[in-house]
Amino acid sequence: MKESIFKTYGGIFEKGLLEEITNTAKIIAFKEGDALINIGQYIKSMPLLIDGVIKIMREDFDAGELLLYFLEKGDTCSMTLSCCIGEKKSEIKAIAETDGLVAMLPIQKMEEWLSRYHSWRSFVFQSYNNRFQELLNTIDSIAFMKMDERLYSYLLEKSKLSNSKTIEKTHQEIANELNSSRVVISRLLKVLEKEGKILLSRNSIQLLN
Template sequence: MEEFIQEAYSGIFEKELVKEIAETAALIDFEEGDRLIEINDYIRSMPLLLNGAIKIMREDPDEGELLLYFLEKGDTCAMTLACCMGQTRSAIRAIAENKGSVVMIPVTKMEEWLGKYKSWRNYVFESYNKRLGEMLSAIDNLAFMHMDDRLLNYLKEKAKVNNTTVISSTHQEIAYALNTSRVVVSRLLKAFENDGKIKLNRNNIEIIAID
Protein backbone atom coordinates (compact mmCIF):
# COMPACT_ATOMS: atom_id res chain seq x y z
CA MET A 1 0.00 0.00 0.00
CA GLU A 2 2.92 2.34 0.69
CA GLU A 3 3.83 2.65 -3.00
CA PHE A 4 0.25 3.65 -3.91
CA ILE A 5 0.22 6.33 -1.21
CA GLN A 6 3.61 7.61 -2.35
CA GLU A 7 2.39 7.77 -5.97
CA ALA A 8 -0.83 9.62 -5.10
CA TYR A 9 0.80 12.07 -2.67
CA SER A 10 4.24 12.44 -4.24
CA GLY A 11 5.77 15.79 -3.33
CA ILE A 12 3.14 16.37 -0.63
CA PHE A 13 4.13 14.09 2.29
CA GLU A 14 7.52 13.17 3.77
CA LYS A 15 8.62 9.56 3.32
CA GLU A 16 8.33 9.01 7.07
CA LEU A 17 4.71 10.15 6.99
CA VAL A 18 3.91 7.97 3.98
CA LYS A 19 5.31 5.00 5.89
CA GLU A 20 3.17 5.77 8.95
CA ILE A 21 0.06 6.13 6.81
CA ALA A 22 0.72 2.73 5.25
CA GLU A 23 1.18 1.16 8.69
CA THR A 24 -1.91 2.64 10.35
CA ALA A 25 -4.50 3.36 7.65
CA ALA A 26 -7.18 1.01 6.34
CA LEU A 27 -7.36 0.54 2.56
CA ILE A 28 -10.87 0.50 1.09
CA ASP A 29 -11.70 -0.26 -2.53
CA PHE A 30 -14.99 1.05 -3.89
CA GLU A 31 -17.17 0.71 -6.97
CA GLU A 32 -19.22 3.31 -8.81
CA GLY A 33 -22.33 4.21 -6.80
CA ASP A 34 -21.03 2.95 -3.43
CA ARG A 35 -22.07 5.12 -0.49
CA LEU A 36 -18.92 5.74 1.50
CA ILE A 37 -20.27 8.26 4.02
CA GLU A 38 -23.89 8.78 4.94
CA ILE A 39 -25.58 11.79 6.51
CA ASN A 40 -25.67 11.55 10.34
CA ASP A 41 -22.87 8.97 10.43
CA TYR A 42 -20.24 9.45 13.12
CA ILE A 43 -16.91 9.90 11.34
CA ARG A 44 -14.04 8.03 13.00
CA SER A 45 -11.43 8.38 10.27
CA MET A 46 -10.32 10.74 7.52
CA PRO A 47 -10.21 9.66 3.84
CA LEU A 48 -7.23 10.11 1.54
CA LEU A 49 -8.20 9.37 -2.05
CA LEU A 50 -5.65 7.24 -3.90
CA ASN A 51 -7.55 7.00 -7.19
CA GLY A 52 -11.03 7.35 -8.60
CA ALA A 53 -13.48 10.14 -7.81
CA ILE A 54 -16.08 10.75 -5.08
CA LYS A 55 -18.94 13.24 -5.16
CA ILE A 56 -19.88 15.06 -1.97
CA MET A 57 -23.62 15.73 -1.68
CA ARG A 58 -25.76 17.78 0.70
CA GLU A 59 -29.36 16.85 1.43
CA ASP A 60 -32.03 19.55 1.62
CA PRO A 61 -35.17 19.50 3.84
CA ASP A 62 -37.34 18.42 0.90
CA GLU A 63 -35.25 15.25 0.42
CA GLY A 64 -33.47 16.59 -2.63
CA GLU A 65 -29.70 16.55 -3.04
CA LEU A 66 -27.15 19.12 -4.08
CA LEU A 67 -23.66 18.43 -5.39
CA LEU A 68 -21.09 20.39 -3.37
CA TYR A 69 -17.87 19.22 -5.01
CA PHE A 70 -15.91 16.25 -6.35
CA LEU A 71 -12.92 14.63 -4.66
CA GLU A 72 -10.14 13.42 -6.95
CA LYS A 73 -6.79 11.66 -6.55
CA GLY A 74 -4.76 13.27 -3.76
CA ASP A 75 -7.79 14.96 -2.16
CA THR A 76 -9.49 14.66 1.20
CA CYS A 77 -12.85 15.96 2.43
CA ALA A 78 -12.82 19.08 4.63
CA MET A 79 -16.28 18.31 6.00
CA THR A 80 -15.01 14.90 7.11
CA LEU A 81 -12.01 16.57 8.76
CA ALA A 82 -14.32 18.87 10.70
CA CYS A 83 -16.50 15.97 11.84
CA CYS A 84 -13.47 13.94 12.95
CA MET A 85 -11.90 16.74 14.92
CA GLY A 86 -15.17 17.88 16.46
CA GLN A 87 -16.54 14.36 16.97
CA THR A 88 -19.84 15.37 15.34
CA ARG A 89 -22.15 13.61 12.91
CA SER A 90 -21.67 13.93 9.17
CA ALA A 91 -23.66 16.61 7.35
CA ILE A 92 -22.75 15.25 3.90
CA ARG A 93 -23.16 12.12 1.79
CA ALA A 94 -20.16 10.73 -0.10
CA ILE A 95 -20.91 8.60 -3.17
CA ALA A 96 -18.35 6.99 -5.47
CA GLU A 97 -18.43 8.62 -8.90
CA ASN A 98 -16.37 5.78 -10.34
CA LYS A 99 -14.21 2.86 -9.25
CA GLY A 100 -11.29 3.68 -6.98
CA SER A 101 -9.62 3.26 -3.60
CA VAL A 102 -9.17 5.30 -0.45
CA VAL A 103 -7.15 5.01 2.75
CA MET A 104 -8.82 5.91 6.04
CA ILE A 105 -6.72 7.67 8.69
CA PRO A 106 -7.74 7.13 12.36
CA VAL A 107 -8.68 10.37 14.10
CA THR A 108 -5.99 9.85 16.76
CA LYS A 109 -3.29 9.86 14.11
CA MET A 110 -4.73 12.95 12.45
CA GLU A 111 -4.22 14.92 15.65
CA GLU A 112 -0.78 13.45 16.36
CA TRP A 113 0.55 14.23 12.87
CA LEU A 114 -0.56 17.88 13.04
CA GLY A 115 2.24 18.48 15.51
CA LYS A 116 4.68 15.93 14.11
CA TYR A 117 4.72 16.59 10.36
CA LYS A 118 4.78 19.99 8.69
CA SER A 119 3.60 18.47 5.40
CA TRP A 120 0.53 17.00 7.09
CA ARG A 121 -0.31 20.29 8.78
CA ASN A 122 0.01 22.16 5.47
CA TYR A 123 -2.07 19.54 3.67
CA VAL A 124 -4.92 19.75 6.19
CA PHE A 125 -5.04 23.57 6.12
CA GLU A 126 -4.79 23.73 2.32
CA SER A 127 -7.56 21.13 2.02
CA TYR A 128 -9.81 23.24 4.25
CA ASN A 129 -9.17 26.29 2.07
CA LYS A 130 -9.72 24.41 -1.19
CA ARG A 131 -12.96 22.79 -0.08
CA LEU A 132 -14.21 26.07 1.40
CA GLY A 133 -13.62 27.74 -1.95
CA GLU A 134 -15.54 24.99 -3.73
CA MET A 135 -18.45 25.25 -1.31
CA LEU A 136 -18.56 29.01 -1.78
CA SER A 137 -18.66 28.39 -5.53
CA ALA A 138 -21.59 26.02 -5.01
CA ILE A 139 -23.39 28.74 -3.03
CA ASP A 140 -22.63 31.29 -5.75
CA ASN A 141 -24.01 28.90 -8.36
CA LEU A 142 -27.26 28.62 -6.44
CA ALA A 143 -27.57 32.31 -5.68
CA PHE A 144 -26.30 33.99 -8.82
CA MET A 145 -26.08 31.58 -11.77
CA HIS A 146 -28.88 30.57 -14.09
CA MET A 147 -29.69 26.89 -14.33
CA ASP A 148 -28.21 26.61 -17.84
CA ASP A 149 -24.83 27.83 -16.53
CA ARG A 150 -25.02 25.47 -13.55
CA LEU A 151 -25.78 22.56 -15.86
CA LEU A 152 -22.86 23.41 -18.15
CA ASN A 153 -20.51 23.59 -15.15
CA TYR A 154 -21.82 20.24 -13.94
CA LEU A 155 -21.22 18.59 -17.32
CA LYS A 156 -17.68 19.99 -17.53
CA GLU A 157 -16.78 18.87 -14.00
CA LYS A 158 -18.34 15.44 -14.54
CA ALA A 159 -16.33 14.98 -17.74
CA LYS A 160 -13.14 16.14 -16.00
CA VAL A 161 -13.28 13.76 -13.03
CA ASN A 162 -14.18 10.80 -15.26
CA ASN A 163 -11.66 11.76 -17.96
CA THR A 164 -14.19 11.28 -20.75
CA THR A 165 -16.43 13.32 -23.03
CA VAL A 166 -19.27 10.79 -22.68
CA ILE A 167 -21.48 11.18 -19.60
CA SER A 168 -23.65 8.22 -18.67
CA SER A 169 -25.87 9.95 -16.09
CA THR A 170 -29.61 10.01 -16.70
CA HIS A 171 -31.52 13.27 -16.87
CA GLN A 172 -33.07 12.39 -13.49
CA GLU A 173 -29.67 11.79 -11.87
CA ILE A 174 -28.44 15.16 -13.12
CA ALA A 175 -31.61 16.79 -11.79
CA TYR A 176 -30.95 15.30 -8.33
CA ALA A 177 -27.36 16.58 -8.36
CA LEU A 178 -28.48 20.11 -9.27
CA ASN A 179 -31.59 20.03 -7.06
CA THR A 180 -33.95 20.77 -9.93
CA SER A 181 -36.51 18.86 -12.00
CA ARG A 182 -35.90 16.33 -14.76
CA VAL A 183 -38.09 18.37 -17.11
CA VAL A 184 -35.86 21.43 -16.70
CA VAL A 185 -32.69 19.37 -17.27
CA SER A 186 -34.12 17.69 -20.36
CA ARG A 187 -35.22 21.02 -21.84
CA LEU A 188 -31.81 22.62 -21.29
CA LEU A 189 -29.92 19.60 -22.64
CA LYS A 190 -32.03 19.72 -25.79
CA ALA A 191 -31.19 23.42 -26.16
CA PHE A 192 -27.48 22.62 -25.73
CA GLU A 193 -27.79 19.97 -28.44
CA ASN A 194 -29.43 22.46 -30.79
CA ASP A 195 -26.52 24.83 -30.14
CA GLY A 196 -24.02 22.09 -31.03
CA LYS A 197 -22.56 21.85 -27.52
CA ILE A 198 -23.59 18.25 -26.85
CA LYS A 199 -25.14 15.23 -28.53
CA LEU A 200 -27.96 13.38 -26.78
CA ASN A 201 -27.76 9.63 -27.27
CA ARG A 202 -30.10 6.94 -25.95
CA ASN A 203 -28.03 6.13 -22.84
CA ASN A 204 -25.52 8.95 -22.56
CA ILE A 205 -24.62 12.56 -23.28
CA GLU A 206 -21.65 13.30 -25.52
CA ILE A 207 -19.86 16.60 -25.02
CA ILE A 208 -18.90 18.20 -28.32
CA ALA A 209 -18.01 21.86 -27.64
CA ILE A 210 -18.32 23.24 -24.11
CA ASP A 211 -15.89 26.04 -23.29
Protein backbone atom coordinates (compact mmCIF):
# COMPACT_ATOMS: atom_id res chain seq x y z
CA MET A 1 0.00 0.00 0.00
CA LYS A 2 2.92 2.32 0.77
CA GLU A 3 4.09 2.06 -2.83
CA SER A 4 0.66 3.07 -4.13
CA ILE A 5 0.66 6.26 -2.02
CA PHE A 6 4.16 7.19 -3.20
CA LYS A 7 3.19 6.46 -6.81
CA THR A 8 0.05 8.62 -6.71
CA TYR A 9 1.31 11.52 -4.59
CA GLY A 10 5.09 11.35 -5.09
CA GLY A 11 5.04 14.30 -7.48
CA ILE A 12 2.85 16.39 -5.15
CA PHE A 13 4.25 15.94 -1.62
CA GLU A 14 7.81 15.97 -0.27
CA LYS A 15 9.29 12.73 1.02
CA GLY A 16 8.88 13.60 4.72
CA LEU A 17 5.15 14.20 4.29
CA LEU A 18 4.74 11.05 2.22
CA GLU A 19 6.37 9.05 5.01
CA GLU A 20 4.00 10.56 7.58
CA ILE A 21 1.00 9.83 5.37
CA THR A 22 1.98 6.18 4.95
CA ASN A 23 2.55 5.83 8.72
CA THR A 24 -0.77 7.38 9.79
CA ALA A 25 -3.23 6.69 6.96
CA LYS A 26 -5.80 3.93 7.03
CA ILE A 27 -6.02 2.38 3.56
CA ILE A 28 -9.51 1.30 2.52
CA ALA A 29 -10.38 -0.66 -0.60
CA PHE A 30 -13.83 0.01 -2.05
CA LYS A 31 -16.03 -1.51 -4.70
CA GLU A 32 -18.21 0.16 -7.33
CA GLY A 33 -21.47 1.29 -5.72
CA ASP A 34 -20.13 1.40 -2.15
CA ALA A 35 -21.41 4.31 -0.02
CA LEU A 36 -18.24 5.90 1.40
CA ILE A 37 -19.87 8.94 3.06
CA ASN A 38 -23.53 9.42 3.92
CA ILE A 39 -25.51 12.59 4.61
CA GLY A 40 -25.71 13.33 8.33
CA GLN A 41 -22.53 11.41 9.09
CA TYR A 42 -19.78 13.02 11.18
CA ILE A 43 -16.51 13.10 9.21
CA LYS A 44 -13.52 12.21 11.36
CA SER A 45 -10.89 11.70 8.66
CA MET A 46 -9.86 13.21 5.34
CA PRO A 47 -9.72 11.09 2.16
CA LEU A 48 -6.86 10.97 -0.32
CA LEU A 49 -7.96 9.07 -3.40
CA ILE A 50 -5.19 6.64 -4.42
CA ASP A 51 -7.08 4.94 -7.24
CA GLY A 52 -10.57 4.86 -8.74
CA VAL A 53 -13.39 7.39 -9.17
CA ILE A 54 -15.87 8.65 -6.55
CA LYS A 55 -18.98 10.71 -7.27
CA ILE A 56 -20.12 13.38 -4.83
CA MET A 57 -23.89 13.76 -4.62
CA ARG A 58 -26.27 16.22 -2.99
CA GLU A 59 -29.57 14.78 -1.83
CA ASP A 60 -32.94 16.26 -0.98
CA PHE A 61 -35.65 13.96 0.26
CA ASP A 62 -38.26 15.81 -1.81
CA ALA A 63 -36.30 16.80 -4.93
CA GLY A 64 -34.08 13.73 -5.27
CA GLU A 65 -30.35 13.63 -5.97
CA LEU A 66 -27.91 15.79 -7.89
CA LEU A 67 -24.39 14.95 -9.04
CA LEU A 68 -22.01 17.72 -7.89
CA TYR A 69 -18.64 16.48 -9.17
CA PHE A 70 -16.33 13.50 -9.51
CA LEU A 71 -13.14 12.79 -7.57
CA GLU A 72 -10.32 11.12 -9.45
CA LYS A 73 -6.98 9.58 -8.54
CA GLY A 74 -4.90 12.17 -6.65
CA ASP A 75 -7.92 14.20 -5.47
CA THR A 76 -9.52 14.97 -2.15
CA CYS A 77 -12.96 16.39 -1.32
CA SER A 78 -13.18 20.01 -0.19
CA MET A 79 -16.59 19.47 1.41
CA THR A 80 -15.09 16.70 3.53
CA LEU A 81 -12.28 19.07 4.55
CA SER A 82 -14.85 21.64 5.69
CA CYS A 83 -16.72 19.05 7.72
CA CYS A 84 -13.49 17.85 9.33
CA ILE A 85 -12.34 21.33 10.35
CA GLY A 86 -15.80 22.48 11.49
CA GLU A 87 -16.71 19.13 13.09
CA LYS A 88 -19.99 19.26 11.18
CA LYS A 89 -22.21 16.54 9.81
CA SER A 90 -21.78 15.77 6.13
CA GLU A 91 -24.20 17.44 3.72
CA ILE A 92 -23.10 15.28 0.78
CA LYS A 93 -22.76 11.61 0.08
CA ALA A 94 -19.87 9.93 -1.68
CA ILE A 95 -20.53 6.86 -3.84
CA ALA A 96 -17.84 4.75 -5.51
CA GLU A 97 -18.13 5.04 -9.28
CA THR A 98 -15.44 2.37 -9.77
CA ASP A 99 -13.38 0.02 -7.62
CA GLY A 100 -10.49 1.79 -5.94
CA LEU A 101 -8.36 2.66 -2.92
CA VAL A 102 -8.56 5.62 -0.54
CA ALA A 103 -6.22 6.72 2.26
CA MET A 104 -8.08 8.12 5.27
CA LEU A 105 -6.09 10.67 7.31
CA PRO A 106 -6.81 11.72 10.94
CA ILE A 107 -8.15 15.24 11.40
CA GLN A 108 -5.33 16.10 13.81
CA LYS A 109 -2.66 15.34 11.23
CA MET A 110 -4.50 17.25 8.53
CA GLU A 111 -4.36 20.43 10.61
CA GLU A 112 -0.82 19.83 11.87
CA TRP A 113 0.58 19.45 8.34
CA LEU A 114 -0.88 22.81 7.28
CA SER A 115 1.76 24.59 9.36
CA ARG A 116 4.60 22.15 8.69
CA TYR A 117 4.48 21.36 4.97
CA HIS A 118 4.19 23.90 2.16
CA SER A 119 3.16 21.20 -0.32
CA TRP A 120 0.27 20.18 1.95
CA ARG A 121 -1.02 23.75 2.23
CA SER A 122 -0.81 24.16 -1.54
CA PHE A 123 -2.61 20.86 -2.08
CA VAL A 124 -5.45 21.75 0.31
CA PHE A 125 -5.94 25.25 -1.13
CA GLN A 126 -5.78 23.97 -4.71
CA SER A 127 -8.30 21.26 -3.86
CA TYR A 128 -10.71 23.89 -2.52
CA ASN A 129 -10.24 25.90 -5.71
CA ASN A 130 -10.76 22.89 -8.00
CA ARG A 131 -13.91 21.70 -6.24
CA PHE A 132 -15.30 25.26 -6.12
CA GLN A 133 -14.80 25.59 -9.87
CA GLU A 134 -16.53 22.27 -10.44
CA LEU A 135 -19.46 23.40 -8.31
CA LEU A 136 -19.70 26.59 -10.37
CA ASN A 137 -19.72 24.48 -13.54
CA THR A 138 -22.55 22.38 -12.10
CA ILE A 139 -24.55 25.50 -11.20
CA ASP A 140 -23.93 26.98 -14.66
CA SER A 141 -25.09 23.80 -16.37
CA ILE A 142 -28.33 23.78 -14.34
CA ALA A 143 -28.99 27.48 -14.82
CA PHE A 144 -27.93 28.00 -18.43
CA MET A 145 -27.89 24.66 -20.24
CA LYS A 146 -30.85 22.74 -21.60
CA MET A 147 -31.28 19.20 -20.33
CA ASP A 148 -30.12 17.67 -23.62
CA GLU A 149 -26.89 19.70 -23.38
CA ARG A 150 -26.41 18.68 -19.75
CA LEU A 151 -26.98 15.05 -20.66
CA TYR A 152 -24.46 15.05 -23.50
CA SER A 153 -21.91 16.90 -21.34
CA TYR A 154 -22.46 14.29 -18.62
CA LEU A 155 -21.83 11.45 -21.09
CA LEU A 156 -18.62 13.09 -22.30
CA GLU A 157 -17.40 13.48 -18.72
CA LYS A 158 -18.22 9.85 -17.91
CA SER A 159 -16.34 8.73 -21.00
CA LYS A 160 -13.31 10.78 -19.99
CA LEU A 161 -13.30 9.40 -16.44
CA SER A 162 -13.55 5.78 -17.55
CA ASN A 163 -11.30 6.25 -20.61
CA SER A 164 -13.92 4.41 -22.61
CA LYS A 165 -16.48 5.32 -25.27
CA THR A 166 -18.98 2.97 -23.60
CA ILE A 167 -20.92 4.21 -20.57
CA GLU A 168 -22.52 1.38 -18.60
CA LYS A 169 -25.42 3.13 -16.93
CA THR A 170 -29.17 2.58 -16.93
CA HIS A 171 -31.46 5.43 -17.92
CA GLN A 172 -32.73 5.54 -14.32
CA GLU A 173 -29.20 5.87 -12.91
CA ILE A 174 -28.47 8.77 -15.25
CA ALA A 175 -31.77 10.40 -14.34
CA ASN A 176 -30.91 10.14 -10.64
CA GLU A 177 -27.52 11.81 -11.11
CA LEU A 178 -28.96 14.62 -13.23
CA ASN A 179 -32.00 15.06 -10.98
CA SER A 180 -34.37 14.30 -13.83
CA SER A 181 -36.82 11.53 -14.68
CA ARG A 182 -36.17 8.28 -16.51
CA VAL A 183 -38.78 9.18 -19.14
CA VAL A 184 -37.08 12.49 -19.95
CA ILE A 185 -33.60 10.93 -20.08
CA SER A 186 -34.78 8.07 -22.30
CA ARG A 187 -36.40 10.51 -24.71
CA LEU A 188 -33.31 12.72 -24.90
CA LEU A 189 -31.03 9.73 -25.39
CA LYS A 190 -33.17 8.71 -28.35
CA VAL A 191 -32.75 12.21 -29.78
CA LEU A 192 -28.96 12.02 -29.35
CA GLU A 193 -29.00 8.63 -31.08
CA LYS A 194 -30.95 10.05 -34.03
CA GLU A 195 -28.38 12.86 -34.25
CA GLY A 196 -25.64 10.25 -34.60
CA LYS A 197 -23.89 11.17 -31.36
CA ILE A 198 -24.51 7.92 -29.46
CA LEU A 199 -25.57 4.31 -29.93
CA LEU A 200 -27.97 2.85 -27.38
CA SER A 201 -27.75 -0.71 -26.10
CA ARG A 202 -29.23 -2.46 -23.09
CA ASN A 203 -27.87 -0.71 -19.98
CA SER A 204 -25.05 0.90 -21.95
CA ILE A 205 -24.43 3.90 -24.21
CA GLN A 206 -21.68 4.21 -26.79
CA LEU A 207 -20.35 7.61 -27.79
CA LEU A 208 -19.81 7.89 -31.52
CA ASN A 209 -18.09 11.30 -31.71
